[in-house]
Amino acid sequence: MAVRIDLADVHDLHQVLEDHPRYWGERDLRALHLTALVREFGSTCLVARADDGIRGYLIGFVTPDRTGYVHLIATRDDARGTGLGRTLYDAFTEAARRQGAVRLKAITSVTNEGSVAFHRSLGFDDRVVQDYDGPGRPRVVFTRDLN
Numbered sequence: 439m440a441v442r443i444d445l446a447d448v449h450d451l452h453q454v455l456e457d458h459p460r461y462w463g464e465r466d467l468r469a470l471h472l473t474a475l476v477r478e479f480g481s482t483c484l485v486a487r488a489d490d491g492i493r494g495y496l497i498g499f500v501t502p503d504r505t506g507y508v509h510l511i512a513t514r515d516d517a518r519g520t521g522l523g524r525t526l527y528d529a530f531t532e533a534a535r536r537q538g539a540v541r542l543k544a545i546t547s548v549t550n551e552g553s554v555a556f557h558r559s560l561g562f563d564d565r566v567v568q569d570y571d572g573p574g575r576p577r578v579v580f581t582r583d584l585n
């Protein structure tokens with residue numbers, strides 16, 4: 439089944455929130471799905487569509503210091519391991535480069551081993567930063583230079 443990458447809009451955001459567990463399992467990340475991000479950074483928010491709905495999405499933006507920051511990326515439970523996460527990252531990288539990005543950055547929780555393996559496969563360096571999200575809240579920080 440063909441999958442195409444489109445820019446995400448607010449309707450897409452609501453759609454994936456309705457199906458939240460299929461992208462995030464038992465973790466509740468709904469509060470991170472801010473309408474403002476899709477509204478204000480629409481050219482770097484992406485959705486992967488197929489005839490059976492949204493297979494995956496990426497919400498990101500380019501910061502003033504030219505970092506392409508990926509705030510959220512998820513593929514639907516039945517679409518994992520098919521290269522879709524990589525495809526979404528490639529599309530984001532292209533969009534971020536067009537806005538002048540010279541590096542990529544993302545973060546994840548220290549228990550998210552799948553995310554660490556995924557980002558390593560995509561060539562990111564990773565390090566644990568203690569207190570990244572406040573006292574006693576470490577995060578894994580991924581970075582990759584764009585040449």
Ligand SMILES: CC(C)(COP(=O)(O)OP(=O)(O)OC[C@H]1O[C@@H](n2cnc3c(N)ncnc32)[C@H](O)[C@@H]1OP(=O)(O)O)[C@@H](O)C(=O)NCCC(=O)NCCS
Nearest residue numbers: 511512513518519520521522523524546552553555556559
């Ligand atoms: C992380 C996630 C986005 C990966 O998406 P995906 O579509 O399965 O990834 P891809 O199929 O494009 O995989 C790309 C590479 O990463 C590797 N990879 C992906 N998930 C992996 C895992 N759980 N363990 C080991 N390697 C993994 C693949 O083997 C592949 O490597 P290769 O290209 O060298 O063969 C997906 O598992 C997901 O949505 N997880 C739940 C949400 C989440 O945790 N998001 C990340 C938060 S920052």
